[in-house]
Amino acid sequence: xxxxxxxxxxxxxxxxxxxxxxLGGVALVALSLTVxxxxxxxxxxxxxxxxxxxxxxLNSQRANVRATDETIPKATSxxxxxxxxxxxxxxxxxxxxTPPTLFTSGGRLDNLxxxxxxxxxxxxxxxxxxxxxxxxxxxxxxxxGAREQMRNTEQNVLLNAVTYYMNVLRDTAIYDLQQSxxxxxxxxxxxxxxxxQVGEVTRTDVAQAEAxxxxxxxxxxxxxxxxxxxxxxxxxxxxxxxxxxxxxxPLAAKMLPKxxxxxxxxxxxxxxxxxxxxxxxxxxxxxxxxxxxxxxxxVNLVGSVQRDLDPSPSDKGFRTVTASIIAQISVPIYDGxxxxxxxxxxxETLEQxxxxxxxxxxxxxxxxxxxxxxxxxSKLQIEAAQSQVTASEVALNGVREEAKVGQRxxxxxxxxxxxxxxxxxxxxxxxxxxxxxxxxxxxxxxRLSAATLALNVAKYxxxxxxxxxxxxWWGLRTPEGQ
Numbered sequence: 001x002x003x004x005x006x007x008x009x010x011x012x013x014x015x016x017x018x019x020x021x022x023l024g025g026v027a028l029v030a031l032s033l034t035v036x037x038x039x040x041x042x043x044x045x046x047x048x049x050x051x052x053x054x055x056x057x058l059n060s061q062r063a064n065v066r067a068t069d070e071t072i073p074k075a076t077s078x079x080x081x082x083x084x085x086x087x088x089x090x091x092x093x094x095x096x097x098t099p100p101t102l103f104t105s106g107g108r109l110d111n112l113x114x115x116x117x118x119x120x121x122x123x124x125x126x127x128x129x130x131x132x133x134x135x136x137x138x139x140x141x142x143x144x145g146a147r148e149q150m151r152n153t154e155q156n157v158l159l160n161a162v163t164y165y166m167n168v169l170r171d172t173a174i175y176d177l178q179q180s181x182x183x184x185x186x187x188x189x190x191x192x193x194x195x196x197q198v199g200e201v202t203r204t205d206v207a208q209a210e211a212x213x214x215x216x217x218x219x220x221x222x223x224x225x226x227x228x229x230x231x232x233x234x235x236x237x238x239x240x241x242x243x244x245x246x247x248x249x250p251l252a253a254k255m256l257p258k259x260x261x262x263x264x265x266x267x268x269x270x271x272x273x274x275x276x277x278x279x280x281x282x283x284x285x286x287x288x289x290x291x292x293x294x295x296x297x298x299v300n301l302v303g304s305v306q307r308d309l310d311p312s313p314s315d316k317g318f319r320t321v322t323a324s325i326i327a328q329i330s331v332p333i334y335d336g337x338x339x340x341x342x343x344x345x346x347x348e349t350l351e352q353x354x355x356x357x358x359x360x361x362x363x364x365x366x367x368x369x370x371x372x373x374x375x376x377x378s379k380l381q382i383e384a385a386q387s388q389v390t391a392s393e394v395a396l397n398g399v400r401e402e403a404k405v406g407q408r409x410x411x412x413x414x415x416x417x418x419x420x421x422x423x424x425x426x427x428x429x430x431x432x433x434x435x436x437x438x439x440x441x442x443x444x445x446x447r448l449s450a451a452t453l454a455l456n457v458a459k460y461x462x463x464x465x466x467x468x469x470x471x472x473w474w475g476l477r478t479p480e481g482q
Contacts, residue, residue: 044162047245054238055237078125079125083122085119086118091112094111124302128299130296131294141283150462152276159443169245169432175223181417185216185417189210192410208411251438260368280353281350285350295332367444368445374440378438
């Protein structure tokens with residue numbers, strides 16, 4: 001009677017259900033979280049959509065791209081004229097004293113005037129050692145690099161959303177499993193005490209059952225703490241607390257590389273962190289040319305017009321208009337070695353960026369190999385965990401039957417029960433790992449994005465803001481109206 005009741009309670013409360021499904025593997029059909037019964041079910045794709053739209057880290061990177069876009073009009077300003085208006089006014093008092101002479105008595109003459117002038121000056125650079133051309137190209141490389149950094153951040157955010165989504169499902173299932181185990185252990189302790197009263201077992205058996213129950217309570221509290229942590233992490237990435245999560249599924253095989261060599265080749269060609277580093281090399285090379293341009297002459301064309309007014313109290317003042325157009329050439333000779341040091345510094349920075357790019361390639365390659373190994377083994381781990389669960393169930397049933405006839409002790413039953421619990425936890429973890437590892441592999445090769453996953457959200461297009469500001473000549477407001 002006890003066996004039937006205990007097995008029924010355990011099987012009714014364990015939240016692990018395995019069946020054949022997608023990719024010939026095992027789906028997480030039983031891992032679910034329900035906080036509000038009437039809430040609409042949230043899917044893995046919808047969680048990633050929420051993270052894509054509202055994650056602060058990703059939105060901050062988008063703002064950084066928009067800020068980097070403004071380096072384009074800043075650089076192209078070198079092609080445009082500089083216009084300056086100037087005006088001045090004031091009072092001038094002129095006093096002249098003349099000494100007496102043979103024919104005059106001398107005297108004092110006071111003259112008060114209000115000199116005023118205003119004018120306009122236009123300076124147009126003709127040549128500056130190609131610094132403007134190189135600055136524009138450098139700004140374009142920085143914009144492209146910022147976009148790749150944003151794409152890398154998008155990958156990280158989406159992968160974190162998948163990871164914490166599956167962590168919530170995993171920890172929910174483990175918590176429910178541990179709570180069910182506590183119920184079984186409570187029943188086990190009650191049955192052991194009853195058998196102790198009739199002399200079938202000893203006080204040692206009761207103590208062992210009590211110890212197992214205390215351990216079960218501890219495991220349930222740990223599982224509860226892990227679940228709270230996962231929920232907090234989920235809120236940080238997705239922006240809301242999980243309410244009702246649907247089971248997650250790994251990516252379809254057609255979305256992933258077929259071989260490890262293909263995965264490595266794809267990552268080296270497409271991963272955003274490598275692409276960003278390569279744009280960094282371009283920017284550093286152009287910076288060397290910009291700094292070297294300071295050693296070349298600068299040719300400007302300056303046009304100006306100015307009107308001077310100098311009225312006097314007797315209305316006998318004068319008014320003049322002056323207009324000019326002048327070509328200026330400035331040839332640097334020596335600035336104390338500042339420019340030469342700046343050129344050498346820029347070249348060392350370029351070499352550093354090249355080394356960083358090589359390091360980034362190696363880092364990405366290592367990540368691909370690791371992700372490939374985890375994903376390739378995930379199906380085998382699930383199969384092994386399933387076999388372990390099946391064998392542990394059979395063993396537990398056998399130990400319980402043998403315990404009834406005195407061939408097994410209470411400790412044997414408790415150990416078999418704990419082995420089954422551990423096996424079920426391993427199965428839950430393996431199912432979670434299969435889903436996460438599939439997305440981690442796609443991220444490692446550089447293809448995890450809202451577009452690739454066809455998320456039902458408005459895709460952010462950095463080209464829109466770029467086109468809005470690249471040719472702006474004036475204006476303080478951003479395209480968003482700020």
